[in-house]
Amino acid sequence: MRFPKDFLFGAASASYQVEGAWNEDGKGVSNWDLFSKIPGKTFEATNGDVAVDHYHRYKEDVKLMAEMGLESYRFSVSWARIIPDGDGEINPKGIEFYNNLIDECLHYGIVPFVTLYHWDLPQPLEANGGWTNKRTTDAFVKYANVCFKAFGDRVKHWITFNETVIFCGHGYLLGAHPPGILSDPKKYFQATHNVFTAHARAVSDYKKMKQFGEIGITHVFNPAFSIDNNAENEKATYHANQYSTAWYYDPILLGTYPEYVVKQLAEKGWTPEWTAEELDILKVAAPQNDFIGLNYYQPQRVAKNDVQEDSTPKSREQSTGAPGNASFDGVYKTVKMADKVYTKWGWEISAEGFLEGLRMLKVAYGDVKMYITENGIGDEDPIIQDEIVDIPRIKYIEEHLKAVKKGILEGINLKGYYAWSVIDLLSWLNGYKKQYGFIYVDHTNNLARKKKLSFHWYKQMIATRGEEL
């Protein structure tokens, strides 16, 4: 079977991780421009000042995407390029850059799929409480409207936020992302609520504009499975799915928060400051969402956390997504299992877990349209006789696309797949060592681009619409 003709084969990037030009053409300072320069926060003190210079080389990069036959390019807009101080004047040079990038994609018939927020917040807003401050919510809605008006004649696919659980969790619980706060659940839950209301207001504003595109949000998708059928571990797994999936997907798709979590937040004094008007906005916007974006890399294998150890990470490494940590509330822990397969960075490889999780989402949220907005393997790609022979990436994507195909055959409403990432780029906490791209970037040779083995494989796969999978 070939993938349906309206299924989009794409690949993704994010502004801070690819663009560079951190202080050019009127761009404001973002939280990551500062945070990445705090000693110890990033791998080998890497940062996005230059990244892979997509800002200056986007024409070359989009040409390579076209050569690959890429049908859609998911990229994010740097808020601080559009409104340098976050909620003040518009920067025309910022508008110009993204107009050029969008036009370059359309020149080759590549569908632009635009993320408004992929973690880089204008620093003045971060300095003023970031996502715990409702001023940021208002500022985001203004910024989103600026983008809809500037690009909405050509951009018909919008994602408001990328992985809220990561920038809020790492920002307010693990201290591994800006603003670097450790173990503050009250702030963490407040920040997530302010993001969800920002999303809901932007969705409603977008619909009122009648630009007749589609809008949604992208969440991490890492379904929790118990390590065995022990009742305590099953209970811990339910808890994990409530806090890492239901808390994120319910307010967006159902318009209400999961009762299980709301009750516990009240008991612990972590309930966000929310108003009836805000809760109503979530309800009104829920049916207006056109899709949900899923970033899947791995499931989580869960057991009851038997030791009330301090779950705050001692180092950066403990915030890079590998199993083996206790949850922030100490209730459960993720476990590495002997019979599973892991990447060099300790992430489980499980296409089975992916399909099992998709089935769970269909049961919980019905026929909602889904895009896989990120999926890929972070690896140190072998170079053999000057060729980048990234066979593990081919194998990983092949297995996961097979799972997507099976999901479609079972009636799961999957409409696109975006590999992470189109090109090797900066990994927030892993520098340039952890490669994800189809295109290699040579940091020893002026960031020269080179097609990997997977570039040719993905090209062939798209051309045949996955018939051989």
Ligand SMILES: C[C@@]1(C(=O)O)OC[C@H]2O[C@@H](O)[C@H](O)[C@@H](O)[C@H]2O1
């Ligand atoms: C932590 C890490 C990684 O570097 O491995 O996970 C996979 C991927 O997720 C994306 O949302 C991030 O923007 C991107 O940088 C990657 O980040």
